[in-house]
Amino acid sequence: MIRLVLLGGPGSGKGTQADVLKEKYKAVKLSTGDLLRGEIRNDSELGKQAKSFMDKGELVPDSVMIGILDKITADFEAKKQGYILDGFPRTVPQAKALLEMLDKQGVTLSMALLIDVPEEELVRRLSSRWTCKDCSSTVGYPDGKPEGAVCRQCGGELYQRDDDKRETILNRMDVYKKNTQPLISFFEEKALLQQIDGLGTFEEISGRIIDLFNKKEIK
Ligand SMILES: [Zn+2]
Incomplete structure:
Protein backbone atom coordinates (compact mmCIF):
# COMPACT_ATOMS: atom_id res chain seq x y z
CA MET A 1 0.00 0.00 0.00
CA ILE A 2 1.17 3.53 -0.63
CA ARG A 3 1.73 6.13 2.05
CA LEU A 4 2.63 9.16 0.04
CA VAL A 5 3.34 12.83 0.62
CA LEU A 6 2.94 14.82 -2.58
CA LEU A 7 4.87 18.07 -3.02
CA GLY A 8 4.76 20.55 -5.86
CA GLY A 9 4.19 24.21 -6.51
CA PRO A 10 0.95 25.89 -7.49
CA GLY A 11 0.38 24.98 -11.14
CA SER A 12 2.55 21.85 -10.93
CA GLY A 13 -0.47 19.63 -11.63
CA LYS A 14 -0.01 17.64 -8.44
CA GLY A 15 -3.72 17.66 -7.62
CA THR A 16 -4.66 16.01 -10.90
CA GLN A 17 -1.74 13.56 -10.67
CA ALA A 18 -2.98 12.63 -7.20
CA ASP A 19 -6.31 11.73 -8.77
CA VAL A 20 -4.61 9.35 -11.23
CA LEU A 21 -2.56 7.71 -8.45
CA LYS A 22 -5.65 7.42 -6.29
CA GLU A 23 -7.34 5.32 -9.00
CA LYS A 24 -4.33 3.23 -9.90
CA TYR A 25 -3.24 2.40 -6.35
CA LYS A 26 -6.73 2.31 -4.80
CA ALA A 27 -5.59 5.00 -2.41
CA VAL A 28 -7.49 7.75 -0.64
CA LYS A 29 -6.47 11.38 -1.11
CA LEU A 30 -6.39 13.13 2.26
CA SER A 31 -6.62 16.85 2.60
CA THR A 32 -6.41 18.34 6.08
CA THR A 73 -4.45 6.32 9.12
CA ALA A 74 -4.43 3.68 11.89
CA ASP A 75 -7.86 2.74 10.60
CA PHE A 76 -6.45 2.61 7.04
CA GLU A 77 -3.56 0.38 8.17
CA ALA A 78 -6.05 -2.09 9.62
CA LYS A 79 -7.83 -2.19 6.25
CA LYS A 80 -4.59 -2.06 4.20
CA GLN A 81 -5.88 1.13 2.61
CA GLY A 82 -3.21 3.31 0.99
CA TYR A 83 -3.33 7.09 1.14
CA ILE A 84 -1.93 10.24 -0.43
CA LEU A 85 -1.36 13.41 1.58
CA ASP A 86 -1.81 16.52 -0.52
CA GLY A 87 -1.26 19.82 1.29
CA PHE A 88 0.10 18.27 4.50
CA PRO A 89 2.69 18.58 5.95
CA ARG A 90 3.24 22.29 5.24
CA THR A 91 6.01 22.88 7.76
CA VAL A 92 9.05 21.00 9.07
CA PRO A 93 7.53 20.52 12.57
CA GLN A 94 4.47 18.96 10.91
CA ALA A 95 6.70 16.70 8.80
CA LYS A 96 8.60 15.62 11.92
CA ALA A 97 5.35 14.88 13.74
CA LEU A 98 4.11 12.89 10.74
CA LEU A 99 7.21 10.68 10.69
CA GLU A 100 6.99 10.14 14.45
CA MET A 101 3.36 9.14 14.06
CA LEU A 102 4.21 6.59 11.35
CA ASP A 103 7.06 5.29 13.46
CA LYS A 104 4.66 4.66 16.35
CA GLN A 105 2.34 2.86 13.93
CA GLY A 106 5.32 0.68 12.98
CA VAL A 107 5.20 1.71 9.31
CA THR A 108 7.24 3.97 7.01
CA LEU A 109 6.36 6.65 4.48
CA SER A 110 6.65 5.31 0.92
CA MET A 111 8.20 8.63 -0.14
CA ALA A 112 7.74 12.36 -0.37
CA LEU A 113 7.32 12.93 -4.08
CA LEU A 114 8.16 16.31 -5.55
CA ILE A 115 6.73 17.10 -8.96
CA ASP A 116 9.48 19.38 -10.08
CA VAL A 117 8.55 22.19 -12.45
CA PRO A 118 10.89 25.17 -12.98
CA GLU A 119 9.57 28.34 -11.40
CA GLU A 120 9.46 30.23 -14.69
CA GLU A 121 7.21 27.52 -16.16
CA LEU A 122 4.85 27.64 -13.17
CA VAL A 123 4.59 31.40 -13.55
CA ARG A 124 3.93 31.01 -17.27
CA ARG A 125 1.15 28.45 -16.65
CA LEU A 126 -0.48 30.40 -13.84
CA SER A 127 -0.38 33.76 -15.55
CA SER A 128 -1.91 32.48 -18.79
CA ARG A 129 -5.54 32.96 -17.77
CA TRP A 130 -7.65 35.74 -19.25
CA THR A 131 -11.24 36.56 -18.31
CA CYS A 132 -14.04 38.05 -20.39
CA LYS A 133 -15.33 41.41 -19.12
CA ASP A 134 -18.82 40.64 -20.36
CA CYS A 135 -19.54 36.96 -19.69
CA SER A 136 -16.69 36.06 -17.27
CA SER A 137 -15.68 32.97 -19.26
CA THR A 138 -11.94 32.29 -19.16
CA VAL A 139 -9.33 31.27 -21.69
CA GLY A 140 -5.71 30.14 -21.28
CA TYR A 141 -2.92 31.62 -23.40
CA PRO A 142 0.28 29.96 -22.11
CA ASP A 143 2.35 31.67 -24.81
CA GLY A 144 0.83 35.09 -24.20
CA LYS A 145 -2.44 36.51 -25.44
CA PRO A 146 -2.41 37.10 -29.18
CA GLU A 147 -3.00 40.73 -30.06
CA GLY A 148 -6.66 41.54 -30.63
CA ALA A 149 -7.89 38.25 -29.13
CA VAL A 150 -11.47 38.50 -27.82
CA CYS A 151 -13.79 36.17 -25.87
CA ARG A 152 -14.59 33.03 -27.87
CA GLN A 153 -18.05 32.83 -26.32
CA CYS A 154 -19.34 36.36 -26.83
CA GLY A 155 -16.64 38.45 -28.48
CA GLY A 156 -16.19 40.53 -25.31
CA GLU A 157 -12.98 42.20 -24.20
CA LEU A 158 -10.46 40.02 -22.28
CA TYR A 159 -8.61 41.18 -19.16
CA GLN A 160 -6.43 39.61 -16.46
CA ARG A 161 -7.83 39.32 -12.95
CA ASP A 162 -5.44 40.50 -10.23
CA ASP A 163 -5.03 36.85 -9.09
CA ASP A 164 -3.83 35.87 -12.56
CA LYS A 165 -1.35 38.75 -13.00
CA ARG A 166 2.33 38.00 -13.10
CA GLU A 167 3.21 40.12 -9.99
CA THR A 168 0.59 38.32 -7.88
CA ILE A 169 1.82 34.96 -9.06
CA LEU A 170 5.46 35.85 -8.36
CA ASN A 171 4.41 36.70 -4.79
CA ARG A 172 2.57 33.39 -4.45
CA MET A 173 5.67 31.63 -5.74
CA ASP A 174 7.85 33.34 -3.11
CA VAL A 175 5.51 32.15 -0.35
CA TYR A 176 5.53 28.63 -1.79
CA LYS A 177 9.34 28.52 -1.98
CA LYS A 178 9.78 29.91 1.51
CA ASN A 179 7.48 27.24 2.96
CA THR A 180 8.43 24.30 0.80
CA GLN A 181 12.23 24.55 0.52
CA PRO A 182 12.81 23.56 4.19
CA LEU A 183 10.32 20.72 3.77
CA ILE A 184 12.16 19.42 0.70
CA SER A 185 15.48 19.58 2.57
CA PHE A 186 13.94 17.77 5.54
CA PHE A 187 12.69 14.85 3.46
CA GLU A 188 15.98 14.79 1.58
CA GLU A 189 17.91 14.42 4.86
CA LYS A 190 15.61 11.54 5.82
CA ALA A 191 16.30 9.91 2.40
CA LEU A 192 12.57 10.01 1.68
CA LEU A 193 12.58 12.58 -1.11
CA GLN A 194 12.04 11.54 -4.71
CA GLN A 195 11.71 14.00 -7.57
CA ILE A 196 10.24 13.62 -10.98
CA ASP A 197 10.48 15.99 -13.90
CA GLY A 198 7.14 17.81 -14.05
CA LEU A 199 7.57 19.06 -17.64
CA GLY A 200 5.72 17.30 -20.43
CA THR A 201 2.22 16.07 -21.08
CA PHE A 202 -0.05 14.91 -18.31
CA GLU A 203 0.37 11.26 -19.43
CA GLU A 204 4.17 11.56 -19.58
CA ILE A 205 4.25 12.79 -16.00
CA SER A 206 1.90 10.05 -14.71
CA GLY A 207 4.08 7.54 -16.59
CA ARG A 208 7.20 8.82 -14.81
CA ILE A 209 5.54 8.53 -11.41
CA ILE A 210 4.31 4.99 -12.09
CA ASP A 211 7.78 3.95 -13.37
CA LEU A 212 9.31 5.31 -10.18
CA PHE A 213 6.79 3.41 -8.02
CA ASN A 214 7.52 0.22 -9.97
CA LYS A 215 11.24 0.71 -9.46
CA LYS A 216 10.68 1.19 -5.72
CA GLU A 217 8.31 -1.80 -5.70
CA ILE A 218 5.48 0.32 -4.36
CA LYS A 219 2.14 -1.29 -5.14
ZN1 LIG B 1 -17.43 36.61 -23.13
Missing part, protein backbone atom coordinates in the same frame (compact mmCIF):
# COMPACT_ATOMS: atom_id res chain seq x y z
CA GLY A 33 -9.47 20.52 5.45
CA ASP A 34 -11.62 17.45 4.74
CA LEU A 35 -10.21 15.61 7.77
CA LEU A 36 -11.03 18.52 10.07
CA ARG A 37 -14.53 18.92 8.68
CA GLY A 38 -15.13 15.16 9.09
CA GLU A 39 -14.08 15.15 12.75
CA ILE A 40 -16.15 18.22 13.53
CA ARG A 41 -19.17 16.66 11.84
CA ASN A 42 -18.71 13.46 13.88
CA ASP A 43 -18.41 15.62 17.00
CA SER A 44 -15.43 13.53 18.16
CA GLU A 45 -13.20 14.64 21.02
CA LEU A 46 -10.51 15.80 18.53
CA GLY A 47 -13.19 17.44 16.41
CA LYS A 48 -14.36 19.45 19.41
CA GLN A 49 -10.80 20.52 20.17
CA ALA A 50 -10.22 21.57 16.55
CA LYS A 51 -13.48 23.51 16.49
CA SER A 52 -12.61 25.41 19.68
CA PHE A 53 -9.54 26.86 17.92
CA MET A 54 -11.32 27.51 14.63
CA ASP A 55 -14.18 29.31 16.44
CA LYS A 56 -11.60 31.69 17.92
CA GLY A 57 -10.17 32.21 14.43
CA GLU A 58 -6.94 30.44 15.40
CA LEU A 59 -5.01 27.79 13.53
CA VAL A 60 -5.61 24.22 14.63
CA PRO A 61 -2.41 23.16 16.46
CA ASP A 62 -0.23 20.50 14.86
CA SER A 63 -0.83 18.15 17.81
CA VAL A 64 -4.59 18.12 17.13
CA MET A 65 -4.07 17.73 13.38
CA ILE A 66 -1.67 14.81 13.89
CA GLY A 67 -4.10 13.27 16.38
CA ILE A 68 -6.79 13.25 13.71
CA LEU A 69 -4.41 11.94 11.05
CA ASP A 70 -3.22 9.21 13.41
CA LYS A 71 -6.74 8.02 14.05
CA ILE A 72 -7.66 7.94 10.33
